[in-house]
Amino acid sequence: MGHGKLKKFAENETFRCLLQPAASEVLVKGSRELVLSDHAIKGNWGRDMFGNDNPIVLELGCGGGEYTIALAERNPSVNYIGVDIKGARLWKGAKYATEHALPNVAFLRTRIEFITAFFAPSEVSEIWLTFSDPQLSGSENSRLSSPMFLERYRSFMVPGGIVHLKTDSRFLYEYTMSVIRANNLDVIACSTNVYGEGIHFCEPSLRDPSQSKLWAPPSYTAEGGHGFTEVNTLTDMVTSVQTFYEKMFLEMGLPITYLAFVIDHEGPFVYPADFDAVFWREAEGPRRSFSHQPVPRV
Numbered sequence: 001m002g003h004g005k006l007k008k009f010a011e012n013e014t015f016r017c018l019l020q021p022a023a024s025e026v027l028v029k030g031s032r033e034l035v036l037s038d039h040a041i042k043g044n045w046g047r048d049m050f051g052n053d054n055p056i057v058l059e060l061g062c063g064g065g066e067y068t069i070a071l072a073e074r075n076p077s078v079n080y081i082g083v084d085i086k087g088a089r090l091w092k093g094a095k096y097a098t099e100h101a102l103p104n105v106a107f108l109r110t111r112i113e114f115i116t117a118f119f120a121p122s123e124v125s126e127i128w129l130t131f132s133d134p135q136l137s138g139s140e141n142s143r144l145s146s147p148m149f150l151e152r153y154r155s156f157m158v159p160g161g162i163v164h165l166k167t168d169s170r171f172l173y174e175y176t177m178s179v180i181r182a183n184n185l186d187v188i189a190c191s192t193n194v195y196g197e198g199i200h201f202c203e204p205s206l207r208d209p210s211q212s213k214l215w216a217p218p219s220y221t222a223e224g225g226h227g228f229t230e231v232n233t234l235t236d237m238v239t240s241v242q243t244f245y246e247k248m249f250l251e252m253g254l255p256i257t258y259l260a261f262v263i264d265h266e267g268p269f270v271y272p273a274d275f276d277a278v279f280w281r282e283a284e285g286p287r288r289s290f291s292h293q294p295v296p297r298v
């Protein structure tokens with residue numbers, strides 16, 4: 001390991017805003033295999049990390065935490081937590097948050113597969129999935145918007161909790177749309193090219209028109225910003241923040257897509273039957289796989 005990385009890992013130990021639990025803190029021996037066990041921070045982020053009860057928003061796979069930081073700076077009365085497994089990337093966000101004394105930013109170094117060990121029911125209001133690996137040839141369950149992951153997120157999100165997906169991958173966008181349709185989830189906004197066509201709010205064509213059920217809470221509109229934010233609109237949050245990966249994908253000429261949907265759902269999430277993975281994989285063409293983390297069994 002390079003000297004630079006070692007230095008970052010050592011500095012990571014000093015950041016109060018960065019929680020780096022050892023795997024042994026959340027994985028314990030069950031009768032036949034390792035099972036997840038709750039971390040002490042679960043249900044206590046407000047008290048132990050932020051010192052307030054403000055809403056909590058997660059960015060899963062946050063890399064250097066650009067989104068986490070940018071949203072936190074725009075919305076001081078919301079707490080943001082960036083989650084990633086890579087310590088050297090988290091260092092960047094944690095260092096910035098520490099040097100700028102940002103009271104509403106934290107980072108959690110863990111595998112997203114372990115996320116339920118860290119958050120209690122109704123502890124989280126929103127989740128951002130930013131440029132997640134689409135897992136073009138991986139298993140469906142390794143996609144962060146699969147029913148398996150939605151099931152986990154729902155276990156700790158508030159009623160009406162919102163998932164945002166911002167991605168360069170049309171494959172992942174269409175896959176997520178299929179999951180949304182299969183589970184009749186409410187879409188708030190969508191776009192297949194946020195900087196081209198712009199963002200459509202509550203797009204009715206996403207649904208069978210005969211069953212159209214639009215979700216438009218008054219506090220969450222194109223003009224009005226949403227319930228927790230003070231000054232920003234959803235459009236601004238989507239278009240004014242560009243992460244390292246987003247800039248790279250834009251330079252490659254890839255359109256950036258966006259989806260926001262409500263996670264509320266009765267009963268188990270079902271898997272989509274209408275997703276044409278072969279078609280969308282081919283439509284996407286050859287694509288580098290960035291930072292795929294093998295999924296451990298829990």
Ligand SMILES: C[S@@+](CC[C@H](N)C(=O)[O-])C[C@H]1O[C@@H](n2cnc3c(N)ncnc32)[C@H](O)[C@@H]1O
Pocket residue numbers: 060061062063064065066083084085086089110111112113130131132133243244245246290291292293
């Ligand atoms: C393509 S990068 C995107 C980073 C950042 N969101 C951005 O837009 O610049 C994907 C990130 O997800 C993280 N990641 C991928 N799989 C993960 C997993 N299972 N658990 C935790 N982090 C993961 C990687 O370490 C990487 O930083």
